[in-house]
Structure formats: structure tokens, C-alpha cells
Amino acid sequence: MNVGGPGVMLLGAVVAGLACVLLGFLLRAAGVATPWVLAALTWSLVVIGLVTLVPAHGAPGWIAAEEAQTACSWDYGGPAPEGFWIFSGGQRMLNTALFVPAGFLLAIATVRRGRAWLALPGLALLVGYSALIERIQLELTRLDRACDVTDVVDNATGALIGFGAGVLVAAVLGLGARVTRR
Numbered sequence: 001m002n003v004g005g006p007g008v009m010l011l012g013a014v015v016a017g018l019a020c021v022l023l024g025f026l027l028r029a030a031g032v033a034t035p036w037v038l039a040a041l042t043w044s045l046v047v048i049g050l051v052t053l054v055p056a057h058g059a060p061g062w063i064a065a066e067e068a069q070t071a072c073s074w075d076y077g078g079p080a081p082e083g084f085w086i087f088s089g090g091q092r093m094l095n096t097a098l099f100v101p102a103g104f105l106l107a108i109a110t111v112r113r114g115r116a117w118l119a120l121p122g123l124a125l126l127v128g129y130s131a132l133i134e135r136i137q138l139e140l141t142r143l144d145r146a147c148d149v150t151d152v153v154d155n156a157t158g159a160l161i162g163f164g165a166g167v168l169v170a171a172v173l174g175l176g177a178r179v180t181r182r
Helices: 006-029 035-053 091-112 116-139 149-173
Strands: none
Touching (some): 006 035, 035 091, 035 116, 091 116, 116 149
């Protein structure tokens, strides 16, 4: 049975979205500050996992040991092709764009909750999440994905861009350390 492709990713995103709506209600009922931002951040992280770990075209089948990648590529620019299976732009653009929402939501959550000191560990966790995904791609060669340091750099860049945009939006909207339930 082949499992993968854009349809599986989209179905997973919808199911995760419904679960995160429930999470938002539960967090709100528990009195947690910014429950919807935290639920959206959770959804963003799940979608990142789906897009990066679900096989792009279904299960590729058996991959011979001599063809399997044995180490992550440290060749910046990496083995990835310029085009990607869902967007006409390059894979590097997608890798960057994929982490922008998580960085944005992290900024809103930390600034709004008055916990800006969590921003740096939060960004480090996003970079760690990217590195973990690359490690999983290396270990599970059946995913037919390439482990590449370029992806981690691009993901970190997206998280930083999103974080910067989130800080700007928080400043413009005057969110500051105000804690409200919405």
C-alpha cells in the first residue's frame, strides 16, 4: 500500500487543524494566555512534519543499501533539485517559507505573554526541529528524501523571517506584554 503524496499531506493538515481547534478550546478553558496562538503554532509544527516526512509521491518502495544516503550532505546548496514537486519555485524557497508561520506565531506568543526571554530558546527549538527532521529523513531512506544542511539553514532563515515579522506586527498592534483571553 502506497501512502504519501499531496493528498495525504492535505488530509493530515485538515485533521491536525481540527485537533488544534479542540486544543485551542481546551487551552482557553484552562485559562492559558494566547490559547489560539499556541494552537496555531502546534498546527504549524504538525504541517511542517507532514510536508517534510510524508513521501512526496507515495512510498517509493525498496531502496538498495548502496543507493541509500549514509550521511547528511554538508555541501551547502546540497543535492536537492532546484524545482520542487508542488511549487514552481525552488525547494529552498519552500523550505524557507515552511518555517515562516512557526517563527511568526512564536514571536506573537512570546511577546504577547510578556515572555520575550523565551524567544531565543524557542527559535533554537525550531532549528532543532528542522535538524531532527533531517535526521529522520536520513534514517528512514524509504521516505526518498535527502538529509541536507542547506535545509536546516533555509528552515532557520524562515523561522527568523517569521519571528521578525511577528515582532513587527506585535509592535504595530501594541500587543506588548498585555495578556488577554480571546
